[in-house]
Amino acid sequence: MKVNKIIALRLMLSMIMIIGFASCSKKSSSKSASRGTGWDVDSKRVSNAKKQEAGPGLIFVEGGTFTMGKVEDDVMHDWNNTPTQQHVQSFYMDETEVTNFMYREYLDWLKNVFPPTEDIYEHIYEGASPDTLVWRNRLGYNETMTNNYLRHPAYASYPVVGVNWIQAVEFSQWRTDRVNEAILEKKGYLKKNAKTQDVTAEASFSTETYLKAPTMTYGGNEEIVLKGAKGARKSPKAGKDGKVTEQKNVYAQRSSGILLPEYRLPTEAEWEYAAAADVGQREYNIYKGQKKYPWSGSYTRSGKRQSKGDQLANFKQGNGDYGGIAGWSDDGADITNEVKKYPANDFGLYDMAGNVAEWVLDVYRPVIDNESNDFNYFRGNRYTKNKIGSDGKVEIVTLETMKRDTLSNGKVIVRSFPGQIAQVPVDENETYLRQNFDKSNNINYRDGDKQSSKYYNFGNSESDTEKEKDDKKMYNSPKHNVTTDSLGMMVRKYDVSSKRTTLINDEVRVYKGGSWRDRAYWLDPAQRRYFPQDMATDYIGFRCAMSKVGPKAEKRKSARN
Template sequence: MTKKTALRMLGIATFSLLVASCSKSNNYKDNSRATGWKVNAKEGGPRGVADYQEQETGPGLVFVEGGTFTMGKVQDDVMHDWNNAPNQQHVQSFYIDETEVTNFMYTEYLDWLKEVFPPDDENYRAIYKGALPDTLVWRNRLGFNETMTENYLRHPAYAYYPVVGVSWVQAVEFSNWRSNRVNEFILEREGFTARGARYDVDASSTFDTETYINAPTLAYGGSDSLARGGKSSDQRMKRNDSTDIFVQRKDGILLPKYRLPTEAEWEYAALGLTELRSYNVYRGRKKYPWDGSYTRSSSRRTRGDHLANFKQGDGDYGGIAGWSDDNADITAEVKSYEPNDFGIYDMAGNVSEWVADVYRPIVDDEFNDFNYYRGNVYTKNAIGEDGKIKTVTVDSIVYDTLANGSVIARNLPGQILQVPVDEEETYLRTQFSTSDNRNFRDGDKSSSRYFESFGDDEGEEEPGKRMYNSPKHSVTADSASGSLDRQYDESSDRTTLINDEVRVYKGGSWRDRAYWLDPANRRFLPQGMATDDIGFRNAMSRVGSKSKGGKRPR
């Protein structure tokens, strides 16, 4: 070997060692950048999830990469109501249901409630009854719709049709139930809870995600054999990881909550990405979830086919039987029409869909243009006198009586009792000052020009000059007889139906003309009411990176 060759090999070896040492020192996941200590060392020290990849996509969901878009009506406003004026918004990445929640999905929820909280038990009767969809929404005084009234929810022919007759409140409760069942399954799948734990429960031993995270010893009603009866928990105990026997948020195993999408998220997901941008220039000229300005397909193979299920004219809910028919007169089975660019079905037509927002005519983009949402009511976990978290028991279930007389369980056994935030959280904060922010900057006293002369009580001066003086119906229950006293507001001074209890729904339905298929259009309904053309789908927040797989140069 020549001296020159030897020097060359020595240089290569030295360079390789330098590269290796640099790459090792630059791997911030191996060593703490705060202390320099090795992460996940056998001797102890800081712990981290070294093999964490990204958030698991929950059952039924598809990923939607967030971004900037024009929220609101970009076409002509033929109604001249201007309650959806265009405004620029940005939404974070999120997940949304591929289809609307179906009858089968909802009856799975009902069957679980029926098994865990038997309706023949007087203590739980209102839980199951309060979750039942209103099948009478199909009735029409001049129409024969009893077939749907009797069959739509339960008959297998409609199993994969979107559920209807569900109020906004019921949709929220379904979302909470779904969150718990999915995370309960994940814990069992990963071996942290006992095998079959999700089946071995009753009213006093149900699983709740937030309870498991914040007070794990109270999960499953305090049953250790269920909450930490899996192989993974045993392995942690053998390693003396006594503080980490239970899964925590830092493990990255549990999913965020299923919830209703915000109006901004729903509209962004409905629009898809086609025809919205040209490279990095935002165009925003979008009328429907699909390409073009027509409701029939222009594709060579499917030319002339309907792209959604909607009412085409007076007495025309499905078209002329045969080729021109859209194959549905009422709702249609999910996935009957092509999805949009995000892979989401029926974002126009079939049924309209509840979103999370409280309705106001104006979207206040001047105050916020990031993850816009009106409806925040901040709460915190209730703490008992012993300093421990208070959970709901079978004897402390709280029920709400809605304006239409429906009785809904506000919480279920096993959940953490929630109370409004107080001065401990709000003192000297600039982001929020109260627990209930639903009427912030629009409909509250301080935003009314009659601020000095109106109040919530009818007896106060000039009550008719309130900004949103909607009717105030009330229902009270007689504790002795159990009957309901319904008080209907017959005042002739009411000028609006808007209040903090009305929610936005979007999307157009089988009952609507093509005008309502525009994702920008918005309507509202009291959150305790239901119809035969409003359903819902769930969403889930994305944690971590904005996109899947990162971005690469073109």
């Protein structure tokens, strides 16, 4: 009996010790010790980390390797499509082209915040408005589109045209700010409905301003820019010593993980990769052949039983044939068409061939230089940094310091808006002893700079400092100069030199994909053309992209699947 009592007592003690250890482990797990220092740290941000949410209108495109510039036919023989192996990181892309309705939302916001009737806001609304005169033709009656295409509800879901590359970039930046503004409002970091009721020219929202200097957002109005999500942060209380310590991290930051990266134009590599959508013919880790179009097969008509014979894109069928005969339309459109009228490609993206061609981010050069870089290839980097004022703080753009540019066609646009952080080129403080970049403007690197020109004398020690002459440049293009005088009158100075040899310069941008005006030859995703960045047409539109942060794939994959 005594032995049994002793055994029972030991069992009870063991159970008590197990329960005690369990309770201790629960208490110790309430705070997580850092694996780097052993300190107790707030691990909420790590443990609650979530994958990046797709922004409004975006589709996930998983990155990978592909052959860029490989065309099925090259009847033009223009030597600007040399196949190169490239790798693209995962990103997001607009499901469709930006529509008239989406762009009008941008114009309405500008008109509300910067009323065009006031002289101080001159050029803002007009500078962002599409050029509706692109529809006019010397021997064609197109006034219906000139007057109605942008604003009539019948064209609301049609892709916007008449937008130059600069306007497309400005729209993308505006979209970034509006999307993040809505996110912060939803999370309780901004006053509800401030984005419509309290926004003014002097007090508006900028994502970068909020991240770098949140107290300067909305003109420094603390009633709009709130401290803490959903008002969770209360006024700090005095400690035992009577001192009040201000709380930290009361504003959303990049580390909060709720703000999205910027909307932007896709790079040429991203656009071509997304359009080709070779993922649809993948077998394990190889592609089964090369697509001629964004869909499988070598024909522009559907081979499926339900839609056999239907055109898979909106393009010009032949001379004088933009949409077939009455009662039997080939593609259901003569000019542009509503988005989503044709099947999506294997990434779920619509109209990656036909409808309208699309601006991409790159400056045009005839050759894709994969020897220098084959990862996220892009030509056009101009590195900048935030401008710091005399008080040591970032300098915010005001109505007086807005930057205006006069384009080559005389149109005046605004390039920086009140509330944004002023930008300046990077200098030697950022480039000193770096190997990856050594200056702010990298557009001409290895194709357009002095060292890449045939006139560069490698044996001359003074070659690097010698002033480059116009007739010694690699791309000797015309230089038109349009300015405004003190009375606001336009002064046009055309370049009449007879020594110009090319139209390629740092202001021409790549556009991709065929359009309603193009024959099927241009529907090949690898085809590329260029156009001045400050000019617009009736057949070039655009869509936005967004970089993905975090892992390459949304779901874990292995060699077996």
